[in-house]
Amino acid sequence: MSLRVDISKSLAGFELCADFEAPSGITVLFGPSGSGKTTLINAVAGLLTPDSGRIALGERALFDAARGINLPAHKRGVGYVFQDARLFPHLSVEANLNYGRKRAANPPGAAEFDRIVTLLGLGALLGRRPAKLSGGEAQRVALGRALLSGPKLLLADEPLAALDGARKGELLPYFERLRDAGDLPILYVTHSVSELGRLANHVVTLSRGRASGLRTPADVLADPRLVSGGVRGVGAMITAVVVAHHNDGLSELDAGGVPLFLPKVGREIGAHLRVRIAASDVILSRQKPEGLSALNILKAKIVGLREGEGPGAIVALETAAGQIQARLTQRSAKALGLAVGLETYAVVKTVSIAQEDVGG
Amino acid sequence: MSWLGVEEWQAVLLSLKVAFWATLLSLPLAVAVAYALARGRFWGHGLLNALVHLPLVLPPVVTGYLLLMFFGAQGLGGRVLEAVGMPLAFRWTGAVLAAAIMAFPLVVRAIRLSIEAVDARLEAAAATLGASPLRVVFTVTLPMAMPGVLAGAVLGFAKAMGEFGATITFVSNIPGETQTLPSAVYGFLQVPGGESAAGRLVIVAVVVAMGALLFSEWLARRMARKVAGA
Numbered sequence: 001m002s003l004r005v006d007i008s009k010s011l012a013g014f015e016l017c018a019d020f021e022a023p024s025g026i027t028v029l030f031g032p033s034g035s036g037k038t039t040l041i042n043a044v045a046g047l048l049t050p051d052s053g054r055i056a057l058g059e060r061a062l063f064d065a066a067r068g069i070n071l072p073a074h075k076r077g078v079g080y081v082f083q084d085a086r087l088f089p090h091l092s093v094e095a096n097l098n099y100g101r102k103r104a105a106n107p108p109g110a111a112e113f114d115r116i117v118t119l120l121g122l123g124a125l126l127g128r129r130p131a132k133l134s135g136g137e138a139q140r141v142a143l144g145r146a147l148l149s150g151p152k153l154l155l156a157d158e159p160l161a162a163l164d165g166a167r168k169g170e171l172l173p174y175f176e177r178l179r180d181a182g183d184l185p186i187l188y189v190t191h192s193v194s195e196l197g198r199l200a201n202h203v204v205t206l207s208r209g210r211a212s213g214l215r216t217p218a219d220v221l222a223d224p225r226l227v228s229g230g231v232r233g234v235g236a237m238i239t240a241v242v243v244a245h246h247n248d249g250l251s252e253l254d255a256g257g258v259p260l261f262l263p264k265v266g267r268e269i270g271a272h273l274r275v276r277i278a279a280s281d282v283i284l285s286r287q288k289p290e291g292l293s294a295l296n297i298l299k300a301k302i303v304g305l306r307e308g309e310g311p312g313a314i315v316a317l318e319t320a321a322g323q324i325q326a327r328l329t330q331r332s333a334k335a336l337g338l339a340v341g342l343e344t345y346a347v348v349k350t351v352s353i354a355q356e357d358v359g360g
Numbered sequence: 361m362s363w364l365g366v367e368e369w370q371a372v373l374l375s376l377k378v379a380f381w382a383t384l385l386s387l388p389l390a391v392a393v394a395y396a397l398a399r400g401r402f403w404g405h406g407l408l409n410a411l412v413h414l415p416l417v418l419p420p421v422v423t424g425y426l427l428l429m430f431f432g433a434q435g436l437g438g439r440v441l442e443a444v445g446m447p448l449a450f451r452w453t454g455a456v457l458a459a460a461i462m463a464f465p466l467v468v469r470a471i472r473l474s475i476e477a478v479d480a481r482l483e484a485a486a487a488t489l490g491a492s493p494l495r496v497v498f499t500v501t502l503p504m505a506m507p508g509v510l511a512g513a514v515l516g517f518a519k520a521m522g523e524f525g526a527t528i529t530f531v532s533n534i535p536g537e538t539q540t541l542p543s544a545v546y547g548f549l550q551v552p553g554g555e556s557a558a559g560r561l562v563i564v565a566v567v568v569a570m571g572a573l574l575f576s577e578w579l580a581r582r583m584a585r586k587v588a589g590a
Contacts, residue, residue: 046487082481088485089587090587099499100489103489104490
């Protein structure tokens with residue numbers, strides 16, 4: 001099942017234009033505040049009517065201006081997790097979970113209810129009222145409620161934005177499991193680079209109402225014009241396998257044959273992880289460095305050089321672990337004589353790989 | 361309450377009966393109108409709002425006279441109701457209609473405010489979970505507005521208890537049939553030596569009115585706590 005979106009909508013200040021096809025897995029809608037992400041997702045949900053175009057889920061048209069089709073929100077079969085959980089305060093957690101279930105086209109059975117309650121760890125919360133839940137618990141209930149409405153598509157509008165760092169870390173694995181579980185397409189709105197790095201299979205970027213086509217996460221993370229903080233926010237995402245947990249508190253990962261060391265990762269040996277490496281944490285050396293305190297040194301070939309608007313430059317590097325970026329000044333780039341095709345060594349400071357950016 | 365005379369007791373009971381039915385029968389319509397005014401966007405919105413509030417600003421005697429014109433023996437509505445065996449003029453049922461109309465603006469206002477206070481984002485969430493607009497009203501909007509609905513009902517009951525001008529104009533002041541508590545107070549004050557009976561009824565009126573206001577406040581607070589789940 002895939003979601004086809006081709007719409008435009010005039011709004012105060014700008015025009016929203018989007019044309020993309022989101023396959024199964026998580027498609028992240030990425031862009032700064034006010035770029036039209038929520039407007040786009042609301043149009044898919046049926047909470048807002050586009051001026052023209054077409055939205056289709058598989059073969060089923062949800063909206064088609066030319067054919068006069070505009071299914072109301074309650075007939076779209078689209079689950080929606082809002083930024084503010086929006087649980088019904090007058091109903092218990094259990095009644096909230098059942099609200100959409102009872103009205104689903106193919107109501108999820110008792111086994112499915114139990115499975116989702118277990119998956120999201122809601123068992124102990126069922127009898128409570130939403131007012132008695134923490135932010136993270138409320139958001140988990142909201143996710144469960146949306147899943148139990150038997151959706152053909154899941155929408156999530158910055159579902160972690162209202163949570164503190166620890167709670168974010170608590171909720172992210174649930175979205176990862178959904179992504180890896182199967183064929184439910186998920187549109188996930190965020191402006192967080194680390195959420196994008198951990199969750200995205202595909203990315204659609206938005207800037208002042210203009211949506212890009214489908215892009216790869218690595219491509220977006222490497223683009224200083226897209227990530228917040230410009231060249232400072234640029235980074236790469238690579239996949240690695242946990243091979244050992246050492247006594248000195250470090251975990252050893254294998255990324256395409258390259259060993260990586262980082263502070264203890266709470267995952268079992270053999271687990272596949274995504275690791276984000278910020279370009280500002282990577283330095284370059286023409287010769288193989290020796291007598292250096294950094295543990296992670298990767299042989300790298302320069303495949304791209306991009307100069308930012310300021311004094312900085314982004315160097316794209318091909319390594320055995322995948323493509324990463326290094327941020328340096330244009331002056332250093334000149335002094336080292338960097339050019340595309342050159343062999344260098346990339347040094348990644350161990351401590352710089354943040355826990356928040358490590359995920360499965 | 362042996363200190364109330366037979367006629368006084370009759371007036372108190374009749375007022376309670378009239379107020380009860382006036383509240384019960386007008387509540388569903390009041391909820392519907394309040395919802396339309398709070399959430400509806402339609403042609404004639406302002407007109408409906410003005411019409412609902414009209415009894416609040418018209419002199420009650422004018423409202424009573426208009427009722428008499430329409431529902432009296434010569435009126436169009438009166439003849440129809442006479443034909444189906446349900447005449448209103450000079451009957452206690454007419455007092456119910458007069459009380460309901462006079463209390464209506466207060467009830468609608470209280471309910472409308474509580475519906476407007478319901479977070480529309482919750483209604484949108486309900487729609488994404490497959491609830492049709494009507495279902496959203498009955499499963500989200502009204503349950504959450506319930507404190508206001510109950511407070512409005514109690515307020516309407518108290519107002520209906522005390523309605524005088526429109527009632528006496530429309531159904532007169534017939535002991536045992538249409539002599540409500542305020543009509544009885546008025547009647548006692550017209551005859552020499554009636555002051556003590558009027559005084560006793562005044563005490564009853566004050567107690568009922570105060571009781572209703574306190575009860576409505578208490579109910580609203582209790583329900584609000586329950587709805588919020590705290």
